[in-house]
Amino acid sequence: MGRIEELTEEVVRLFKNSGYEVDRRDVYNRLKLLIEEFKVPEDEAMRTVKNYLMKELDVSREQLIMESPLVKVADIKAPGQWVSLKAKVVQLWDSSSPNVSQVGLIGDETGIIKFVIWAKANKPQVEEGKCYLFANVVTDSFGGRMQVNVNRNSRIEEIDEDIQLPPKELEIVGALIAIQQNSGLIKRCKLCNRVLTKGVCPIHGQTESYDDLRVKGVIDDGENYYEVILNEENVRDLTGIGLEEAKEIAMENLDRTAVLSELKNRLLGRYYRLRGMRGQRYLLVSEIEFLKADVRKEGEEILGG
Amino acid sequence: MIAMDGRSFKREIARRVFAFELNKATHKIESGDRAVQVLLPTGVSCNRVFIVGVLLDREETRPDSDFWKVRISDPTGVFRGFVGRFQPDALESLLKIEPPEIVAVVAKIRLFEGDTTTVVTIRPEVIIPVEREVRDYWVIETAKHTLERINRMRKGGNELVELAWQVYEPDLDYYEEKVKEAVRTLLDQHAMVESETEARESEEPEEVSEEEEKAKAEESEVESWEGEEELEGVEDIESVEREEDWELEDIDEFEFEEEEWDLRDILGE
Ligand SMILES: [Zn+2]
Numbered sequence: 001m002g003r004i005e006e007l008t009e010e011v012v013r014l015f016k017n018s019g020y021e022v023d024r025r026d027v028y029n030r031l032k033l034l035i036e037e038f039k040v041p042e043d044e045a046m047r048t049v050k051n052y053l054m055k056e057l058d059v060s061r062e063q064l065i066m067e068s069p070l071v072k073v074a075d076i077k078a079p080g081q082w083v084s085l086k087a088k089v090v091q092l093w094d095s096s097s098p099n100v101s102q103v104g105l106i107g108d109e110t111g112i113i114k115f116v117i118w119a120k121a122n123k124p125q126v127e128e129g130k131c132y133l134f135a136n137v138v139t140d141s142f143g144g145r146m147q148v149n150v151n152r153n154s155r156i157e158e159i160d161e162d163i164q165l166p167p168k169e170l171e172i173v174g175a176l177i178a179i180q181q182n183s184g185l186i187k188r189c190k191l192c193n194r195v196l197t198k199g200v201c202p203i204h205g206q207t208e209s210y211d212d213l214r215v216k217g218v219i220d221d222g223e224n225y226y227e228v229i230l231n232e233e234n235v236r237d238l239t240g241i242g243l244e245e246a247k248e249i250a251m252e253n254l255d256r257t258a259v260l261s262e263l264k265n266r267l268l269g270r271y272y273r274l275r276g277m278r279g280q281r282y283l284l285v286s287e288i289e290f291l292k293a294d295v296r297k298e299g300e301e302i303l304g305g
Numbered sequence: 306m307i308a309m310d311g312r313s314f315k316r317e318i319a320r321r322v323f324a325f326e327l328n329k330a331t332h333k334i335e336s337g338d339r340a341v342q343v344l345l346p347t348g349v350s351c352n353r354v355f356i357v358g359v360l361l362d363r364e365e366t367r368p369d370s371d372f373w374k375v376r377i378s379d380p381t382g383v384f385r386g387f388v389g390r391f392q393p394d395a396l397e398s399l400l401k402i403e404p405p406e407i408v409a410v411v412a413k414i415r416l417f418e419g420d421t422t423t424v425v426t427i428r429p430e431v432i433i434p435v436e437r438e439v440r441d442y443w444v445i446e447t448a449k450h451t452l453e454r455i456n457r458m459r460k461g462g463n464e465l466v467e468l469a470w471q472v473y474e475p476d477l478d479y480y481e482e483k484v485k486e487a488v489r490t491l492l493d494q495h496a497m498v499e500s501e502t503e504a505r506e507s508e509e510p511e512e513v514s515e516e517e518e519k520a521k522a523e524e525s526e527v528e529s530w531e532g533e534e535e536l537e538g539v540e541d542i543e544s545v546e547r548e549e550d551w552e553l554e555d556i557d558e559f560e561f562e563e564e565e566w567d568l569r570d571i572l573g574e
Binding site for chain 2 (some may be wrong): 264
């Protein structure tokens with residue numbers, strides 16, 4: 001399909017979505033004339049043709065659901081905006097809410113974001129791994145994170161494009177400059193694996209739990225920072241303190257937070273080389289080691305250069 | 306990164322900057338909802354630093370004030386700072402350290418504007434004893450970052466670079482030489498430590514070099530610290546501090562009360 005045909009389709013669809021039939025041939029000719037003959041920029045040509053049709057059909061801009069601007073995931077920073085995005089369905093989650101038709105993660109090359117398709121939106125189901133145009137969706141923030149909501153005025157259309165996701169694996173060198181709360185010897189909910197805060201699961205309330213060891217921290221390389229999560233294995237590789245050792249430290253001190261203090265002493269302020277998977281917010285570390293740098297060689301390079 | 310109210314924010318990056326450069330910074334940048342930044346002479350804004358150096362001493366400003374003055378040296382000069390109750394983690398670990406000792410420090414920057422001079426101080430959030438290798442790499446890394454900034458200054462073009470030219474008119478050749486000198490000092494020390502270690506396996510070489518570094522830092526002090534007296538005169542720096550801290554409480558210290566989703570939680574990995 002040529003460019004003019006594509007644009008024609010877009011116009012036809014726009015009006016069709018609002019319940020108006022327009023003459024495809026007429027639209028095509030007008031666009032072709034403006035763009036190819038008169039060299040009018042595409043968006044100007046589109047606006048001109050849309051305005052012409054609105055006048056012809058006596059439709060107001062409000063009656064016509066205007067297509068929201070096409071954005072990338074990384075551009076979504078504020079709630080309450082109407083946007084369109086082309087994205088791949090990364091993951092579908094189970095939803096127990098009758099109000100929600102589907103919930104999960106979608107992404108493009110700039111990032112990954114949570115999406116919700118409301119049951120009331122009455123949309124066909126999306127599938128994991130497939131790519132779609134999510135047109136006219138609304139940005140929202142929930143629990144401190146951005147998401148997009150698909151409502152009745154939105155449109156989901158499968159597209160024949162393979163949207164790339166952000167490079168999932170990342171290797172970085174940097175210093176661990178902060179270790180956040182909820183690190184050290186923690187308790188997780190037996191039902192959902194979420195970390196308990198003050199003994200309470202955010203979903204299941206007071207539940208049965210199990211112990212785990214992890215570090216949530218910030219790696220900073222002087223240009224960027226990464227929020228990272230080290231699991232028990234990572235922590236053990238670096239410090240020799242695994243879950244069993246951590247429990248011993250907690251017992252000896254009669255204090256679970258003694259583990260966190262010990263980990264801070266051993267880990268903060270040091271340099272690391274690490275690889276990890278980029279999640280929505282956190283880098284989930286797969287391999288990590290203390291940086292072994294050849295200071296002499298690097299120093300001589302600086303002096304030589 | 307997104308805050309609870311949906312406002313997007315970025316955590317402040319911890320810059321790598323040598324003492325001689327930081328101590329020359331005098332210009333504040335205030336913009337909107339961002340925490341106050343200091344303009345470095347090499348043309349970037351800076352609100353937080355990561356330093357690895359030698360804690361030379363700690364001194365309580367008044368008896369039982371729990372407000373400590375610290376001096377931390379790198380090969381180019383001395384960082385002056387304060388640790389108080391508003392940085393409980395840093396305070397707790399500071400009191401366990403017997404200087405001189407190599408420490409890693411994550412700190413916020415404060416500009417103290419006196420009558421005659423402007424003084425840069427640091428407010429450590431983290432201060433933790435680390436191994437010599439960490440300090441060595443810090444010197445290398447900070448040298449690289451500073452040389453990169455110097456190059457960007459030479460090229461010109463961006464807004465902060467232009468502002469830095471206006472405010473500081475830095476002698477970039479001198480800056481470059483200071484950076485290389487720091488690297489040279491490091492390599493010399495390195496060579497010395499290596500040969501000493503070989504010669505006397507049983508002895509701990511760190512003490513020697515730290516003392517030496519201390520002496521070196523004392524030497525370079527005259528040049529880098531005209532503001533000392535100005536700062537001594539401040540009776541009530543703690544209350545200044547308190548005010549500033551409320552004012553500047555920046556959003557990146559914010560942590561969600563509830564557990565966030567991380568993919569691992571959801572996937573049950
Ligand atoms: Zn749960």
